[in-house]
Amino acid sequence: MIKFVYCVRRHPSLSSEDFRKYWLEKHGPLVKSFAQALNAKRYVQSHTLDTPLNGYAQGPRGTIEPYDGITELWWDSAADLASALSTPEGQAANTTLAADEARFCDLPRCSVFFTEEHAIF
Numbered sequence: 001m002i003k004f005v006y007c008v009r010r011h012p013s014l015s016s017e018d019f020r021k022y023w024l025e026k027h028g029p030l031v032k033s034f035a036q037a038l039n040a041k042r043y044v045q046s047h048t049l050d051t052p053l054n055g056y057a058q059g060p061r062g063t064i065e066p067y068d069g070i071t072e073l074w075w076d077s078a079a080d081l082a083s084a085l086s087t088p089e090g091q092a093a094n095t096t097l098a099a100d101e102a103r104f105c106d107l108p109r110c111s112v113f114f115t116e117e118h119a120i121f
Helices: 016-033 053-061 078-085 088-104
Strands: 002-008 042-047 069-075 111-115
Touching (some): 016 042, 016 069, 016 088, 078 088
Antiparallel strands (some): 002 111, 042 069
């Protein structure tokens, strides 16, 4: 499988609460509605916790502030994704999702990339 990873930062005009609510209640169902057109197998949102534990992870590493969350979207293969994006329905889904993301994400401060998992344990 391949995975699309989207490290998300909220749009500065939104509170953390409004950002999470929109992402979960509006964008999530929109992604789900395009699952077939995109040949996607799984979609997960991971919302960042506001906890002192973050300091224990960030401090020794000297990292920047955490993202507001991470989205993961899976396909059986790169060929499955390419096939979906070659159709008018897949292209429309991709365009629609990107436009919706601009409503709640600070796109220039987000990061997107594809990965392949290697399970260690």
